[in-house]
Amino acid sequence: MINLNNLKVGDYLIAEYESTLREGEVTNIDSDEKKVCVATDVQEFWYTQENLHPIPLNDEQLLKLNFEKEVLESGSVKYKKGAFRLMTKTPNDFTNIEMWYREDRRQNPDVHFVHQLQNQYLDMTKVHLTREKI
Secondary structure, eight states, X not given: OOOGGGOOTTOEEEEEETTEEEEEEEEEEETTXXXXXXXXXXXXXEEEGGGEEOOBOOHHHHHXXXXXXXXXXXXXXXXXXXXXXXXXXXXXXXXXXXXXXXXXXXXXXXOOBHHHHXXXXXXXXXXXXXXXXX
């Protein structure tokens, strides 16, 4: 379950309907009704908070977001999208990350899911993180 206060239009998440899970993009948020409209590959539909799940941050998801992956000699992995950087100390371990955009550096931010990365990215770059290439 995701707290609605942590979502923004454009965030990616998993929507559940009749035990079927589908990745989708938030297209609208109704705070009064506590519902989120999500566009999936099937349709756009309103979901309650209980039917929304975060997408875990991992290598596959970063590549879907069109980050370039660079494995460093130290074993660290750097992901790049434009001037934005995200680095993990060890491959496939996203529990201890560092991210930076120009002079804004963040060590171990509270980022465990794709929508959290999107919100940090927006805060740092003033542009929403999408799957489009830069």
